[in-house]
Amino acid sequence: MSPVSQRDVTAYYGEDEDEDDEQEAFEVSSVSEVTVEEAELDSEAELMLQMGLPVQFGGSAFEKNFVPPETCVKQHKIRKKKKKKTKCSKDKSIKEVMDNITDVCEDGSESIRDGCEDSPATTGEEGALDPTSVEPSFQENWDRYWNQYGQGILWQGWVTKHEEPELSGGEPWNCPTTKEEWAEHYNETYWHYYGQFQYWAQQGWTFDEVSECKDLEEADKIPNHTVHVPPTSTESIDCLSDCVNGVKNINLDLKGMERDSKPLSVIYESHQMQNPESLEAQCPCDPDQSEPRDVGSADRDASSGHTHTSQPAVKVSRNNSSCGQTPVNGEDDDEDEPPECRQAKIKRSHELDAEENPCQVAAEVSTVLGLKHGTGQKYGGISHFKHRTLRYLEKGVKHRSHFLDMHRPVKNRHIFFSEGSEVKPLKSKTVNKKFLKGVGEASSDLLNEDLSLQKVEESPSSSDSEGLDHCSISDPSAQCRPSDNKELLENTEDPDVEGECVSHDQIITSPSETTDSGSRRLGSLLPSNAIWCSDPATGMEQESDADTNLADTRQLVSLEIPDYLQAEAEENCNDSFSKAVDNCKKKRKKPKKKVQSLPPEIASDPHLAKYWAQRYRLFSRFDEGIKLDEEGWFSVTPEKIAEHIAQRVRQCIPGAVVVDAFCGVGGNAIQFALAGMHVIAVDIDPVKLELAYNNAMVYGVADRIELIRADFMGIACDLKADVVFLSPPWGGPDYVSAETFDIKTMMSPDGFEIFQLSQQITKNIIYFVPRNTDVEQVASLAGPGGQVEIEQNFLNKKLKTMTVYFGDLIRK
Numbered sequence: 001m002s003p004v005s006q007r008d009v010t011a012y013y014g015e016d017e018d019e020d021d022e023q024e025a026f027e028v029s030s031v032s033e034v035t036v037e038e039a040e041l042d043s044e045a046e047l048m049l050q051m052g053l054p055v056q057f058g059g060s061a062f063e064k065n066f067v068p069p070e071t072c073v074k075q076h077k078i079r080k081k082k083k084k085k086t087k088c089s090k091d092k093s094i095k096e097v098m099d100n101i102t103d104v105c106e107d108g109s110e111s112i113r114d115g116c117e118d119s120p121a122t123t124g125e126e127g128a129l130d131p132t133s134v135e136p137s138f139q140e141n142w143d144r145y146w147n148q149y150g151q152g153i154l155w156q157g158w159v160t161k162h163e164e165p166e167l168s169g170g171e172p173w174n175c176p177t178t179k180e181e182w183a184e185h186y187n188e189t190y191w192h193y194y195g196q197f198q199y200w201a202q203q204g205w206t207f208d209e210v211s212e213c214k215d216l217e218e219a220d221k222i223p224n225h226t227v228h229v230p231p232t233s234t235e236s237i238d239c240l241s242d243c244v245n246g247v248k249n250i251n252l253d254l255k256g257m258e259r260d261s262k263p264l265s266v267i268y269e270s271h272q273m274q275n276p277e278s279l280e281a282q283c284p285c286d287p288d289q290s291e292p293r294d295v296g297s298a299d300r301d302a303s304s305g306h307t308h309t310s311q312p313a314v315k316v317s318r319n320n321s322s323c324g325q326t327p328v329n330g331e332d333d334d335e336d337e338p339p340e341c342r343q344a345k346i347k348r349s350h351e352l353d354a355e356e357n358p359c360q361v362a363a364e365v366s367t368v369l370g371l372k373h374g375t376g377q378k379y380g381g382i383s384h385f386k387h388r389t390l391r392y393l394e395k396g397v398k399h400r401s402h403f404l405d406m407h408r409p410v411k412n413r414h415i416f417f418s419e420g421s422e423v424k425p426l427k428s429k430t431v432n433k434k435f436l437k438g439v440g441e442a443s444s445d446l447l448n449e450d451l452s453l454q455k456v457e458e459s460p461s462s463s464d465s466e467g468l469d470h471c472s473i474s475d476p477s478a479q480c481r482p483s484d485n486k487e488l489l490e491n492t493e494d495p496d497v498e499g500e501c502v503s504h505d506q507i508i509t510s511p512s513e514t515t516d517s518g519s520r521r522l523g524s525l526l527p528s529n530a531i532w533c534s535d536p537a538t539g540m541e542q543e544s545d546a547d548t549n550l551a552d553t554r555q556l557v558s559l560e561i562p563d564y565l566q567a568e569a570e571e572n573c574n575d576s577f578s579k580a581v582d583n584c585k586k587k588r589k590k591p592k593k594k595v596q597s598l599p600p601e602i603a604s605d606p607h608l609a610k611y612w613a614q615r616y617r618l619f620s621r622f623d624e625g626i627k628l629d630e631e632g633w634f635s636v637t638p639e640k641i642a643e644h645i646a647q648r649v650r651q652c653i654p655g656a657v658v659v660d661a662f663c664g665v666g667g668n669a670i671q672f673a674l675a676g677m678h679v680i681a682v683d684i685d686p687v688k689l690e691l692a693y694n695n696a697m698v699y700g701v702a703d704r705i706e707l708i709r710a711d712f713m714g715i716a717c718d719l720k721a722d723v724v725f726l727s728p729p730w731g732g733p734d735y736v737s738a739e740t741f742d743i744k745t746m747m748s749p750d751g752f753e754i755f756q757l758s759q760q761i762t763k764n765i766i767y768f769v770p771r772n773t774d775v776e777q778v779a780s781l782a783g784p785g786g787q788v789e790i791e792q793n794f795l796n797k798k799l800k801t802m803t804v805y806f807g808d809l810i811r812k
């Protein structure tokens with residue numbers, strides 16, 4: 001099997017709190033590892049590969065452990081049938097069977113099972129494994145499959161078992177010494193493949209009918225094979241082997257899957273990645289199955305060590321604490337967790353053993369993360385998803401995946417906001433207290449990571465379901481350092497904005513195998529209960545969930561440090577950091593009341609008052625002459641987020657030329673320029689360009705921003721740049737009213753078209769999208785084999801936006 005290209009989905013959630021586990025969690029399997037493993041494939045696996053069947057079904061463990069994807073009852077029946085079939089075969093004339101094999105080779109039409117009338121596939125006895133009870137066309141398909149490949153499979157299996165088959169006594173099925181063994185082999189093989197076929201058929205897979213097999217003349221074209229040919233049936237066996245070698249494709253019947261709503265699965269590293277050229281998709285398990293899954297397949301995959309692929313390892317960390325397993329410091333935080341979280345037992349793929357089922361693991365992980373398994377293809381950017389893997393980049397992911405649960409629809413989390421312009425401060429003393437405590441006790445781990453702080457105190461609420469709520473401040477790109485605290489103070493002069501905090505959770509993902517009839521949001525992937533529930537305005541929930549906020553130890557920030565981390569934090573508290581926090585506390589001053597007349601656009605529209613209230617969050621130098629228009633107010637990227645994005649670009653591609661394709665009033669363009677980039681700022685609206693210029697002047701970067709009034713869609717192909725930043729209109733503030741935002745249909749220009757045009761400029765694209773964006777959809781933009789990093793942007797404790805990175809902008 002040729003090495004396969006990387007098609008994983010890698011979700012970066014954060015660090016595992018368990019150091020020991022972490023080491024392994026970050027290991028990434030490489031192509032070379034795969035190659036070694038491939039070399040160790042047992043013969044059956046090789047055969048499976050030749051067949052284009054998932055190799056994880058090819059390990060020798062299969063015989064022992066294979067459990068068809070039916071119920072245990074069915075499994076039992078299979079065994080029963082196997083016994084019966086064995087008996088049958090013994091009784092039957094083996095010669096008769098093999099005659100039929102020869103017939104198949106000659107005319108390609110006869111069925112092997114004709115040779116055994118009570119073949120398991122045809123008796124339907126006791127209803128066991130009655131294929132018709134599974135799929136109406138199953139029997140037909142199976143017959144065709146077995147006709148086509150059965151002979152080759154049988155013979156190759158035989159050859160594999162007997163390296164040098166003794167053929168002097170005649171064909172093994174005729175030879176008295178091997179006759180019985182052949183019969184057993186036949187039965188074993190038949191059922192083995194029958195079970196697999198049934199399983200895969202249920203998953204929506206079909207197989208390609210190979211013309212070579214039917215057309216003997218074509219056999220010559222098939223590369224030489226090493227099948228040992230019994231002297232008495234050389235031709236037929238040759239043919240059969242060729243047929244086997246000629247098997248190239250097994251395809252996912254997407255249409256069928258759509259139709260049947262057969263769920264696909266999230267695939268983890270431990271699953272074999274098929275040759276991308278020959279497989280349309282890979283889907284070894286149905287996570288929605290309540291019934292036992294194909295343990296055999298899983299076992300084989302795990303026990304045979306076939307991690308197989310060139311894709312990065314799936315790093316699904318042991319879910320031993322955050323989800324009710326073994327909480328750090330012995331704390332059982334189970335109570336706060338969603339039920340599905342408690343059930344999860346996530347393991348790293350490399351830890352899978354013969355008793356475990358990676359399919360189940362995958363399903364559980366996805367359950368924990370709020371993933372659903374869907375069907376069929378849905379998005380324009382990619383026909384379907386091949387693979388998803390999850391990889392925890394940062395420590396504490398388990399906590400985040402627990403605490404940051406975002407299962408609830410976004411819109412339900414904003415009901416408390418008032419619609420009026422009068423924004424009443426909401427007290428959140430509990431949160432604040434806990435936060436400060438948490439910050440003061442930040443662990444050294446935290447100190448080594450980017451940090452931003454937040455204060456949640458008397459911050460204004462907002463009627464904005466877009467989330468201009470209480471304020472926050474942070475330096476998401478900077479390393480944690482005391483000066484962050486200073487910055488916090490310096491930026492909290494807005495009477496309405498005490499503090500600000502930008503949190504960025506990341507996911508790297510790429511097209512996965514699943515699409516869902518219902519779209520998914522990143523929110524589902526990155527749990528964030530704490531974010532929402534601890535909103536001061538949510539009252540009751542706030543108290544309980546305040547504890548559950550946690551520090552992002554890599555990139556962001558400490559919202560509140562959960563109790564179980566606080567103990568650790570106390571031990572490791574960095575002095576200077578503590579001082580800084582103390583300073584921060586001392587320096588927090590009564591905000592200066594600025595008497596400032598409302599700009600006309602604000603005065604004329606009460607709904608914009610909330611934006612006015614948070615003007616410093618949008619532009620920290622607002623008072624120096626920043627100007628916005630109505631659209632600018634509600635759609636400008638808050639400074640800290642814009643700064644964070646710019647810093648990421650600077651880190652990945654220093655001095656880049658960046659196209660800000662929808663520059664608006666310059667929120668992003670200014671930050672790119674401040675980060676040392678040359679910016680080509682495009683906007684279709686001349687007013688925006690004027691405002692952008694004005695604002696760039698305020699920040700002293702107008703000379704680094706080239707303003708172009710144009711329809712980006714029309715000029716994209718003429719632009720040259722290292723990076724394209726996409727912050728298109730989302731259709732106004734109402735974008736949040738959709739539970740899931742579809743970038744293709746809900747924004748104009750079409751989000752897919754925007755992206756495709758941008759790809760003509762560069763692969764390094766940043767897509768700034770609504771927080772309720774269908775995460776699978778944006779992942780699909782990466783295309784087959786692609787990767788994407790999806791980042792959630794939190795302001796204060798609320799998820800505001802998502803930023804999606806492509807190309808070299810994905811952090812490795």
Ligand SMILES: C[S@@+](CC[C@H](N)C(=O)[O-])C[C@H]1O[C@@H](n2cnc3c(N)ncnc32)[C@H](O)[C@@H]1O
Nearest residue numbers: 635637662664665666667668683684711712727
């Ligand atoms: C969401 S705003 C951008 C906000 C910007 N990132 C900021 O921080 O100020 C979107 C902008 O895209 C502009 N726009 C809409 N359609 C456009 C097009 N086809 N080409 C270029 N600009 C467009 C709008 O005029 C608007 O200013």
Ligand SMILES: C[n+]1cn([C@@H]2O[C@H](CO)[C@@H](O)[C@H]2O)c2nc(N)[nH]c(=O)c21
Nearest residue numbers: 466635636637638727728729730732733
């Ligand atoms: C309607 N809106 C809000 N934001 C951004 O989402 C945050 C939360 O609502 C806003 O603060 C703004 O940054 C938008 N960004 C873009 N690119 N396009 C929009 O139409 C838009």
